[in-house]
Amino acid sequence: MWIDTHCHLDAHEFGNESVAQAALARQQGVGMIVLPAVEVANFSIVAQLAASVDNACYALGIHPIYVPHAEEDHLRVLREQVAAAMDDPRFVALGEIGLDFFIPMLTEPAMREKQIYFFREQLKIARDFDLPVLTHVRRSQDVVLKHVRQIRPNGGIAHAFNGSEQQAKGYIDLGFKLGFGGAMTFTRALQIRRLAAELPLEAIVLETDAPDISPSWVHPGRNSPDQVPRIGAVLAELRGMAVEQVAAATSANAKAVLPRMPVLM
Numbered sequence: 001m002w003i004d005t006h007c008h009l010d011a012h013e014f015g016n017e018s019v020a021q022a023a024l025a026r027q028q029g030v031g032m033i034v035l036p037a038v039e040v041a042n043f044s045i046v047a048q049l050a051a052s053v054d055n056a057c058y059a060l061g062i063h064p065i066y067v068p069h070a071e072e073d074h075l076r077v078l079r080e081q082v083a084a085a086m087d088d089p090r091f092v093a094l095g096e097i098g099l100d101f102f103i104p105m106l107t108e109p110a111m112r113e114k115q116i117y118f119f120r121e122q123l124k125i126a127r128d129f130d131l132p133v134l135t136h137v138r139r140s141q142d143v144v145l146k147h148v149r150q151i152r153p154n155g156g157i158a159h160a161f162n163g164s165e166q167q168a169k170g171y172i173d174l175g176f177k178l179g180f181g182g183a184m185t186f187t188r189a190l191q192i193r194r195l196a197a198e199l200p201l202e203a204i205v206l207e208t209d210a211p212d213i214s215p216s217w218v219h220p221g222r223n224s225p226d227q228v229p230r231i232g233a234v235l236a237e238l239r240g241m242a243v244e245q246v247a248a249a250t251s252a253n254a255k256a257v258l259p260r261m262p263v264l265m
């Protein structure tokens, strides 16, 4: 059984196929798909999608790319909806939150500050509800680590990890797992492949980030959660391990870091 720890199955790229895609992934052995939210407007969409299939759960949060349009009041809405979702067994984390210092518009000083403010306020919500976080980290590894270290949510996943070995250790020390996906399938991704091969297996979870970060055999096409087993097979090859062993270990890691996640069938 496999787990996709990061998948935007509600994205417009999936049109009306979201439920069918979850079923297809299920047929391929993907027992659970984590659906992060990106803005207040899609909170109910990810919750409803998770409720309408047997192999999905969800997170609530405001993604850094959506911060420019986010209002202060959205943090109040988020806190309220998190409080309500604590009774929902499909609700597992705060996310997707983080810092994006790659997109030029987001790196202007005022927007940098707004991103950091929203990130910190959301880390506090996670801490207050004892929830793990799903983080988006782009050109911002050390700044994300600094704020996580200060506020200390209950662990989380550094999604699409693309940092150094030292940064990986920083996350691991804070109770995080590192998400590996399609980027690892490209032979030119030397650093990511080396870390995937050498980091402790207990630190690794698998993800697709579908519809984005397609693996090499899909690129530049649309990524989908049924790709997880083949992505996992790449990890097994990089580590010289049996595929079944990688499936069992990465699923156990996902369950450990997202303890609210429904038990797999």
Ligand SMILES: [Zn+2]
Pocket (backbone or CB within 6 Å): 006, 008, 036, 096, 136, 159, 209
């Ligand atoms: Zn994402």
